[in-house]
Amino acid sequence: MRKTLAAAIAAGSLVSLAACSSGNGETGSNSSAISFAFWGDNAEAATIKSMISAFEKANPSIQVQPNWIQSDYEQKLQTSIAGGAAPTVAVISNTALPTFASAFKPVTVDTSVYYSPAVAKAGDVGGTNYAVPFVAKSKVMAIDRTSFQKAGLPVPSGSKPMSTQDFVTDAGKMTSGTGSGKIYGSAPLWYDGWLMADGGSYYSADGKQCTMGNAAGVRAAETVVNSVASNGFAPTSIAIQGQDMMQWLSQGKVGALPDFGPWNISKIAALDTSRFTIVPMPGLGEPMEVDSLGISKSANAAQTTAAQKFTTFMSSNPAAQNLMASKTSALGVPVVKSSLGAFKSVAPKVNLQAFVDAVTNAVTVPYVKNKVQIESTFSTALDSRTAIGTGHEDPAKVLPQLQAKCQSMLDAAK
Template sequence: MQGKALATVTAAASLLALAACSSEPSGDSAGAGTTTITYAFWGNNDESATIKSMITAFEKANPTIKVEANWIQSDYEQKLQTSIAGGDAPTVAQISNTALPSFANAFTPVQVDSGVYYSQAVAKAGNVGGTDYAVPFVAKSKVMAVNKAMFDSAGITVPSGSAPISTQDFVSAAKKLTSGSGEKKVYGSAPLWYDGWLIAEGGSYYSPDGQTCTMGNADGIRAAQTVVGSTRPDGFAPNPTDAQGQDMFQWFADQKVAMLPDFGPWNIAKIAALDTSKFLIVPMPGKGEPMEVDSLGIAKSATEAEVAAAKTFTKFMSTSPDAQNLLASTTSALGVPVIQGSLESFKAIAPRVNLQAFTDAVTNAVTTPYVKDKVKIESTFSTDLNSRTAIGSGNEDPATVLPELQSQCQQMLDATK
């Protein structure tokens, strides 16, 4: 009788335990009342450390939510796609605005308050086809670094820290700053990036409505010819062979190149460590360069409890100074804050090199239209451009090649409609 009573008590206790477990929200694996979410991101060691410090700040402010960091160190987009296809998607995934169209179907729509951000380009970064699928949290605008000492030695006016020089003035200065030959040659500029220089010259891949390919027009041809001409024997930038495997920032620090276009925020810690009286950050020439904005998408497959926790997390990362103030430091810079309240903290990291140029670039960034199959179209274009012209391994005239590639681009674009 006593054994039967004990068995009955044990069974009842078991049923109560099961009932308690079934009442817990999905994702609750860190203790009663705590919801656990996973967060996938990429980056080098320093960038990973920055992200983890932001997670720590979040968990301190939100003790009922635990965030498991999923640092993917290589092939990020491929591995993210594999995890989504396999039913093991992270609750929150970091995604760039360029890759978002390919992943939007895996994310649940979110509400983005555009008034929170000081740049409309940032506010629109998570939008695909009129719907917001990700919350922006860091901007990666491009500027140009210049060696003031080399400009002074050549008797050339140092570019303004606030107003961009024209692309024509850039080329003229780069030629004057180039001297010597062979291993002792000093270059006016590091290699130019065609996609960036296309924007600088006032061109673009597509028309503002995203319906027409435009890279083969006069602006696109001029941009390509400038890039090709810059690496000729009498040019002002190292050719692909000479530049391969070389650290252009080190060349810049060693005064082997005078200007470093396509200068991203990940270089802030490096330039802050130099003699900042000799170096300056200025706007990119002309119309600037494309800006990447990394956002945070919430998995469509997440449970209700996980989605609620993920919304709290993404809002914190995107709008809280406690997170945004950690984006950049003298040891590592993930990017530029997207909220006004963190800009002074950002600029104070290296006040003598003019970090204001980065925030100006965020504000003035050129926005690109949503284009279906954007990655496939642009990858095909870039592969062909590099194989046929001296931007890569070819030798054909860009004036002949680009109109043909534009026509091919238009065929691919029309096929998506």
């Protein structure tokens, strides 16, 4: 799963962040100026800065100081908040929001603005909205049509997801050869994503019970483990270490690339679109990240007013949302319907509607306190003990044990 969260400010330290924002939300001597913290690579940062420029053009009395954060984002953001130097506005993912909610002001979210129920609820923590939706990062699957055709298989639909069982069967049929010349039906599966795609989940719908150790969780883990066995349909993590799976797809070394995020749009659009395209993830799809915009609790009245105008513009105004994707870079999928045409136009031959459908149909993940810590602990143990990572233990034995550990952490967080 691709997720680069950062926190060294563009200048390379917290000093620049602190210079732009004091503990009471002031930015410099101009009470109508605000600071804005975000992460991303060079192209993504350029996209966000273009959105900032669009806002400043529409609101000339408000200056936005960009704080481009390039590594250890959450850690350094937490440090800046604790040190009284929080940015006025910060991008925050829905997975991290429960940890940061206490640092943000409650906000009003007009849920009717957003076409996806999951997006509309992304800023909700315990019944209160602490952030305004900004960008959706849904997952799809990139495919090489010729791999399916050579194996005598139908090319997957661009709108109707394959079943998870059909995908496993087809991936096996597309796999051939041995050693360094082996052709794989699929790139490696991501357990968390496959768990949801195959009907499982980390938690019960109310977020009170850990469920990854039940039959669905074990089934998903066994599929991932079997896929990287010597007779499996996906390469091991060791075999692909340091290598680009998009390159493997373009070279015909893998037939399908699940867990395909919108940041790869420019890469697949540069290939032969008569051969390569994107389709829905199999089954129920993978978890979707939604990045939202939180306003610092320490912002004063003038800063808060300016920040509210800024977050509303960035989250719902086409002048900003239309810039979400270009031929060279994509932050993700727009969260407002009026900007979807602009999004799909950047690569009209690559079925970008699949990304939009994934946003529309995304499952809302329940609010869980200490979610990041719980899931990090679980994933680390799962990787170390089973062949999903470097271990050798049976998932059917390991997962119930890890579920019990998850439940104890979940109960302690209440």
